[in-house]
Amino acid sequence: MIRYEDLLRPTPEGLYCPPGDFHIDPVAPVARAVVTHGHSDHARSGHGTVLATPQTLAIMAERYGEDFAGRREALAYGERTERDGVEVSLVPAGHVLGSAQAVIRWRGLTMVASGDYKRRRDPTCAPFEPVPCHVFVSEATFGLPVFVHPPAEDEVARLVQSLRQFPERAHLVGAYALGKAQRVIRLLREAGWERPVYVHGALERLNRLYKREGVELGPLAPATGLPPNSLGGEVVIAPPSATQDRWSRRFADPVRAFASGWMLVRARARQRGVELPLVLSDHADWPELTATFAELRPEEVWITHGREEGLLRWCELNGQAARALRLVGYDEEDEESGPEGEDQATERS
Known part of the structure; x- marks a missing residue:
């Protein structure tokens, strides 16, 4: 019987897909990376191959230079590619321009690594698209009930x-x-x-x-x-x-x-x-996070980088199986020090 961890598992470098031999948003250089969006805590330079949307690849080139990776693979929204029998597609996450959820399918199992996302309208990027899945990997930047953002x-x-x-x-x-x-x-x-x-x-x-x-x-x-x-x-x-x-x-x-x-x-x-x-955020607030879980009703929710405990408790009270990944290396609200100098003035929402 296939376990979820057979397809995706947390490692020190980030989420890793053993059968496809790639990482999602790795925090250290790896041979093959799937990158969900261009913020520097998710999109780092030095990987062998980077698969991402064309917009994210363009953002990475703008921030790190044209040689930010050994090889680039552009995958537009809705297109699919295969790596060692693992199907990968990218669908909009609604976070920033080019941001995507990584949809991973293998042997009848579907797992979605959403990266950073929001559900409300944003005139600068494609809106979040819900994908039915067995496991939904969610951020928790604003994962407390107090965080209810105004329009x-x-x-x-x-x-x-x-x-x-x-x-x-x-x-x-x-x-x-x-x-x-x-x-x-x-x-x-x-x-x-x-x-x-x-x-x-x-x-x-x-x-x-x-x-x-x-x-x-x-x-x-x-x-x-x-x-x-x-x-x-x-x-x-x-x-x-x-x-x-x-x-x-x-x-x-x-x-x-x-x-x-x-x-x-x-x-x-x-x-x-x-x-x-x-109060203007590019991340889902508490109502958006919990509404997404309720809409998708995956077999498991995996919660990462943020206030995991509050969402774990909500899942427990609402009969949703969940676990915390406790991945490290991701900033809150994109408070990043960008390589092109946005924090050299000095300068993640």
């Missing part, structure tokens, strides 16, 4: 309201370079903000990549070479750490904002000196 549109409306209320002040929004920054910009456009959005240099390359992939961001301008007290009444998007350093002093009495699911925890906002916390 993203409402949070961006608060930003627009503040711009109208304080037209003499620059609004400096901290947002991670991959996914969050582009989502904030796109939501601003949908809210009717037509003026140029000013961006920190660490965001420019990924913004261009998003545009090449068909995500319309509207007029953007560099937030560089400006005189003191600049950009009153304008929006500036920057890596979170840049909003706290000397770079930010050029702006007119800035309103410091931060777009992150962790802004629901007011103590974190105070610690960062955030005047306008925007």
